[in-house]
Amino acid sequence: MEDKKLIFSGIQPTGTFTLGNYIGAVRNWAPLQDEYNCIYCVVDMHAITVRQDPVKLRQNTLNSYALLMACGIDVEKSILFIQSHVKTHAELSWILGCNTQFGELSRMTQFKDKSQKHADDVNSGLFTYPVLMAADILAYNADLVPVGVDQKQHLELARNIAQRFNQRYGDFFKLPEPYIAEIGAKVMSLQDPTKKMSKSDENPNSVILILDDKDTIIRKFKRAVTDSETEICYRDGKDGINNLMTIYSSVTGKNFAEIESEFAGKGYGDFKLAVGEAVADHLEPVRNEFARLSADKAYLKKCYTEGAEKALRYSQRIVSKVYRKVGFVDRT
Numbered sequence: 462m463e464d465k466k467l468i469f470s471g472i473q474p475t476g477t478f479t480l481g482n483y484i485g486a487v488r489n490w491a492p493l494q495d496e497y498n499c500i501y502c503v504v505d506m507h508a509i510t511v512r513q514d515p516v517k518l519r520q521n522t523l524n525s526y527a528l529l530m531a532c533g534i535d536v537e538k539s540i541l542f543i544q545s546h547v548k549t550h551a552e553l554s555w556i557l558g559c560n561t562q563f564g565e566l567s568r569m570t571q572f573k574d575k576s577q578k579h580a581d582d583v584n585s586g587l588f589t590y591p592v593l594m595a596a597d598i599l600a601y602n603a604d605l606v607p608v609g610v611d612q613k614q615h616l617e618l619a620r621n622i623a624q625r626f627n628q629r630y631g632d633f634f635k636l637p638e639p640y641i642a643e644i645g646a647k648v649m650s651l652q653d654p655t656k657k658m659s660k661s662d663e664n665p666n667s668v669i670l671i672l673d674d675k676d677t678i679i680r681k682f683k684r685a686v687t688d689s690e691t692e693i694c695y696r697d698g699k700d701g702i703n704n705l706m707t708i709y710s711s712v713t714g715k716n717f718a719e720i721e722s723e724f725a726g727k728g729y730g731d732f733k734l735a736v737g738e739a740v741a742d743h744l745e746p747v748r749n750e751f752a753r754l755s756a757d758k759a760y761l762k763k764c765y766t767e768g769a770e771k772a773l774r775y776s777q778r779i780v781s782k783v784y785r786k787v788g789f790v791d792r793t
């Protein structure tokens with residue numbers, strides 16, 4: 462690889478990507494491919510921190526891989542692979558776990574949220590989830606990590622773990638920086654605009670899936686919760702409208718002032734319809750490309766096999782050095 466900065470990011474195959482995943486994370490990944498060396502990963506090992514049906518997990522993992530390609534990740538330019546195919550992630554995770562404090566992990570808000578949501582299965586993987594995430598990033602010594610704003614805390618922890626390792630064993634890891642989009646870093650639920658739009662939301666009307674068809678997308682936007690006023694403008698307290706404006710802005714490229722004047726004097730109904738149409742039109746090429754790719758299983762398999770080989774080769778160099786640093790005996 463040429464001497465460019467390295468980007469790493471991952472997404473869980475816990476279902477079809479939402480518009481939140483797309484706007485907050487995945488759509489920003491493709492444009493980075495020319496300027497940086499990029500490594501992207503479907504994190505199936507993270508997904509099993511909450512119960513998954515094995516048949517669905519396998520299908521969701523393959524779909525997520527194809528969806529990333531449909532969103533413009535080019536396997537000729539970037540390394541795109543499935544986490545469980547590359548053993549260095551789990552190996553490094555163990556070592557990093559021995560350099561992470563119980564107290565640090567206890568403070569993670571995602572752990573608190575998810576252990577409340579899945580109170581019958583607060584397993585140790587859920588607790589050490591951020592350690593595996595740090596291993597994903599540090600196994601490649603990545604410089605930048607594009608994520609939505611909800612992952613900022615995990616990234617800060619990854620930096621702290623790297624720093625502690627460097628203090629104990631000598632400078633080795635780079636401290637990865639978050640790379641967060643200015644607009645759309647947190648897309649909110651359409652039914653409760655104070656909550657983030659999430660794949661695991663039980664109410665399907667809260668969430669736009671990027672494979673939803675046009676009618677479904679428009680119907681969900683028509684039902685979006687707003688407020689009892691009439692004016693379309695971005696203002697504190699107008700969470701629903703602010704969210705719709707953010708979404709509209711990120712798919713059309715228009716800024717908030719342009720959107721306000723476009724809809725001056727018009728009602729919420731017109732605005733919701735316009736947002737629905739703009740989103741559906743924007744996502745149509747992604748849907749078409751996904752359908753094309755999913756039909757070619759042999760090609761997909763070739764891509765993820767080669768991706769895993771490249772990722773293993775890259776990360777193995779780094780993880781071998783870590784083994785030596787912590788005092789493990791060379792195998793050969």
Ligand code: ATP
Binds near residue numbers: 612646647657
């Ligand atoms: P789950 O609801 O199953 O926990 P999720 O929808 O949060 O999943 P992840 O796989 O955890 O999805 O996240 C993938 C990427 O999408 C991350 O970078 C995350 O920050 C980003 N992301 C997730 N939800 C949103 C959202 N509502 N707005 C912006 N970015 C988001």
Ligand code: LTN
Binds near residue numbers: 606615
């Ligand atoms: N925790 C992230 C997914 C994820 C990730 C990563 C993101 C796992 N490993 C490494 C960036 C870098 C999430 O839930 N969105």
